[in-house]
Amino acid sequence: MSEQGESKALRRVVIAGLVSVLLGLCLIMSAVLALSSAIGEDNTSDALENAGFGGGLSDTKEIPDWLRPIILDAVARYGCAEVTPSLIAAQLYQESNFRKDPPDGGAGAMGIAQFIPDTWRTEGIDANKSGGKPDPLDPEDAVPSMVAYDCKLADEIRSVPGDVVDNMLAAYNAGGPKVRKYGGIPPYRETRKYVREIRERAEKWTAPMEGKVSGGLAAVVAGAREAYNTPYVLGGSCKPPFVGSTGCDCSSLVKYAWSKVGVNLPRVTYDQVDIGTKVNSTKDLRPGDLIFSGGSASSPEHVAMYIGGGEVIDAPHTGARVRIKPLSFWDDRILIMKRPDYTEPGSGSTSGTWVAPVADEHIGTGYRVSGSMWSSGYHTGVDFPVATGTAVRAVGPGTVVTAGWNSAYGYQVVIKHGDGMYSQYAHHSSLNVVVGQKVKGGDRIGWSGATGNVSGAHLHFEIRTGPEYGSDIDPLAYLRGHGVKI
Numbered sequence: 001m002s003e004q005g006e007s008k009a010l011r012r013v014v015i016a017g018l019v020s021v022l023l024g025l026c027l028i029m030s031a032v033l034a035l036s037s038a039i040g041e042d043n044t045s046d047a048l049e050n051a052g053f054g055g056g057l058s059d060t061k062e063i064p065d066w067l068r069p070i071i072l073d074a075v076a077r078y079g080c081a082e083v084t085p086s087l088i089a090a091q092l093y094q095e096s097n098f099r100k101d102p103p104d105g106g107a108g109a110m111g112i113a114q115f116i117p118d119t120w121r122t123e124g125i126d127a128n129k130s131g132g133k134p135d136p137l138d139p140e141d142a143v144p145s146m147v148a149y150d151c152k153l154a155d156e157i158r159s160v161p162g163d164v165v166d167n168m169l170a171a172y173n174a175g176g177p178k179v180r181k182y183g184g185i186p187p188y189r190e191t192r193k194y195v196r197e198i199r200e201r202a203e204k205w206t207a208p209m210e211g212k213v214s215g216g217l218a219a220v221v222a223g224a225r226e227a228y229n230t231p232y233v234l235g236g237s238c239k240p241p242f243v244g245s246t247g248c249d250c251s252s253l254v255k256y257a258w259s260k261v262g263v264n265l266p267r268v269t270y271d272q273v274d275i276g277t278k279v280n281s282t283k284d285l286r287p288g289d290l291i292f293s294g295g296s297a298s299s300p301e302h303v304a305m306y307i308g309g310g311e312v313i314d315a316p317h318t319g320a321r322v323r324i325k326p327l328s329f330w331d332d333r334i335l336i337m338k339r340p341d342y343t344e345p346g347s348g349s350t351s352g353t354w355v356a357p358v359a360d361e362h363i364g365t366g367y368r369v370s371g372s373m374w375s376s377g378y379h380t381g382v383d384f385p386v387a388t389g390t391a392v393r394a395v396g397p398g399t400v401v402t403a404g405w406n407s408a409y410g411y412q413v414v415i416k417h418g419d420g421m422y423s424q425y426a427h428h429s430s431l432n433v434v435v436g437q438k439v440k441g442g443d444r445i446g447w448s449g450a451t452g453n454v455s456g457a458h459l460h461f462e463i464r465t466g467p468e469y470g471s472d473i474d475p476l477a478y479l480r481g482h483g484v485k486i
Contacts, residue, residue, distance in 0.1 A: 057085045058205050064098055067139065074127070074144040080151035082165050082229070088147060090201035091169065094194060101137050111136035113146040123149045146172075160184060161369045161378075163476075164229055169195045184366040187385075192362060200485050206310060206326065216261040216419035218481035219465070220288040221307045224257035225477055227322045232315045248315045248322060254290055254305045260465060260473070261420060263340055269303045272338075279337035282327060288340065293333040300335050353441035354396040354482035357425060357461050358384045358448065361486050364458060367474050380472040381424070381462035388429050388457040390448040394439040395423050396482060401467055403433050403445075409460065410452025413445050414467055421478065422467050426460040427452050 057068055071085050071092075095114040096102045107116045115124065115136050124134030127144035134141045153171040160167050162184040170178075170185040173194045178186045185195055227238060233247030238256040242248060248256065251272055255265045266272050273292050279285055287308040294301030304314030312330055315322045364383035371379065394415055401422070402414035409426035413433060416422050429449025439445060450457040463475040479486055 057089060060205055062093075063089050063205060067092070067098060067143075070139055070143050074147045077127070078125070078144050078148040078151065080154060082154040082168055083147055083150050084202070084206070086206040087165070087198065087202040088143070088150075089205055090198045091146065091150075091172070092143065093201060094198050100139055111142045112139050113142040115142065115145065119149070120145075123152070162366045166195050166199070169198055183369045185363065187362065187364065189362065196361075196485060203309060216421075217287040217308075218478060219260040219419055219421055219473070220257045220305075221481055222473055222477045223260035224253060224305055224307060224313045226474065227253055227256065227315070228313070228324065229321050232318055232320050232322065234318055238315075250303050250315045253313070253315045253322060254303055257305060258288065258340055265340060269301065270299055272303055273298070273300050273336060276338045276340045279339050282331070282334070282337070285327070285337065286339070290338045290340065291330055291334055292336050292338070293330065295335070297336040304330065306337075354479065354484050355393055355442050356479065356484055356486050357393055357395050357423075358386050358390055358459055359393075360384065360386055360390070363476075367472075367476065380469070381426075381460050382475050384448075384459040384461060386448050386457065386459055388447070388449045390459070391444050392425050392428065392446045392448055392459055394441055394443045394445050395461075395479060395484070396441040398423070398439060400433045400435055400437045400439060400445070403431050403435050403437075406452070408453040410449070410454070411446070412452075414464075415439060415445075416467065420465075421473075422464040422471075423475075424460075424462040424464060426462075427454050427458060 057063060057071065063071075067089070071088050075083055075085050075088060092098060092112055096112045098112065100112050101110075102112075102114075104110075109116050110120065113136070120134070120136050123145055124136060124141065125145045125148060126132070126134045126141060128138065128140035130138075130141075134145065136142050136145075150168055150172060153176055154164055154168040156176045157167045157171050157179050158164055160179055160183060166185060167179050170191050174186050174188060174191045178188075178191075185191060226240065227242050227248045230242035231247050232249060233245065234249050236242075236245055236247035236249055236252055238248035238252035239246045251265075251267060251269045254272065255267060258265050265275065269292070272290060276290075279289050285291075285306045287306060289306045291304045291306060291312060292300035292302065293304070302314070302316075304312045306327065307313050307324070310327045311324050312327055313322065313324050362385065364385040365379050367379060367382050369379040370377060392413075396417055398415040398417040400413060401416050402412060402424075404411065406412050406426070409424075411428035411431055412424060412426040413428070413431060414422055414424045425445060427449055428446040428451060431446040433439065433443075433445045448457060448459045461475055462472050463478040464471040465473060476486055
């Protein structure tokens with residue numbers, strides 16, 4: 001063969017080799033993209049992201065039959081992550097007792113959703129397309145308008161510290177400016193009662209409760225709820241503040257939740273399905289159990305976590321937020337359910353009464369309110385603005401591990417509970433317990449005061465994962481997990 005022929009042959013071999021390499025790279029990239037898509041999705045295309053508390057409507061006779069389809073349609077058409085059908089039902093009951101044209105309760109409020117005229121002029125929706133003006137006395141207009149307005153308020157106050165849904169409801173009752181002014185639910189008894197009773201009724205009207213979440217499982221649920229409504233991040237580490245690379249994907253969300261009680265789950269869904277014991281029926285689920293979907297039972301592509309009360313939390317897919325949906329949503333998606341290996345710590349008891357730390361449940365400064373007066377940059381607990389000498393109670397059964405002076409906190413008490421969590425009570429005027437003493441929920445541990453770094457009398461209350469400062473979690477979420485209505 002001539003040198004020219006050999007050169008052409010060599011070029012053909014080189015070109016063929018390059019083409020093979022490029023094809024191989026394309027196949028690899030396709031596989032990577034396909035894997036990323038599979039990990040990041042749960043194949044749930046439902047447009048309704050029921051991430052607020054509550055869920056679907058139970059079969060309770062307290063909700064009128066004529067109203068049910070209006071609520072469900074309104075949430076489906078105008079809803080957002082913060083509203084659920086049972087929440088809207090509870091809010092309507094709170095506003096009007098489901099009356100289409102109740103007596104004027106003040107400020108000219110109208111209809112089943114009690115819109116005042118100025119708000120109705122800007123927020124009323126002609127949802128039933130009657131051709132006329134939106135009618136606040138027509139539930140087919142008023143209910144969708146409430147749903148849409150709730151969602152608008154949620155967006156407006158989303159940066160305010162505290163629970164977005166609680167703040168949304170407070171804004172509906174007292175106005176968004178008041179929520180922003182006070183950095184959370186305003187200190188009005190009417191507004192506090194409004195939010196608390198809607199939360200209680202929404203939970204009552206959703207799927208029946210299988211039992212209260214207690215002990216370490218309450219900490220697991222509270223951990224998952226910390227990330228509620230934060231953006232999904234594929235490959236995210238799922239750590240506070242859940243922003244950017246510290247956001248959650250499905251498997252890191254459940255890993256973070258279980259880390260609250262010292263259980264170290266594998267990082268990826270494919271490995272998580274191999275741990276623990278199998279749960280055979282949804283009727284046997286307990287809070288913290290893992291629900292796998294997508295792919296196959298041996299190699300699932302998505303994981304969610306049951307949190308009790310007929311609800312499931314998950315980080316669904318890119319472009320969505322961590323949400324809560326009714327268990328019924330998952331019924332036809334479940335491939336396998338697993339229970340991580342976990343035994344409640346033996347120290348102390350997790351059974352017994354759980355209460356608020358003072359009889360007056362009015363909240364002052366909320367959890368995670370930011371400010372330069374705190375060394376961490378934010379408020380690590382919640383304040384109860386009670387007068388000096390108010391009885392302070394242990395919130396649940398446990399053992400006193402600290403009872404004495406701590407400069408910034410003044411006279412304080414710290415109690416270790418049976419789930420490994422700690423409750424802290426600060427600024428007492430005097431104490432009624434000693435280190436090592438066993439207490440029950442409701443036992444008097446001291447009297448409130450203004451000792452330490454304070455500007456006035458109040459009780460500062462924290463829930464911690466350890467006995468010392470800096471391990472705080474949301475105290476109200478923890479108490480609610482133990483059935484305390486606050």
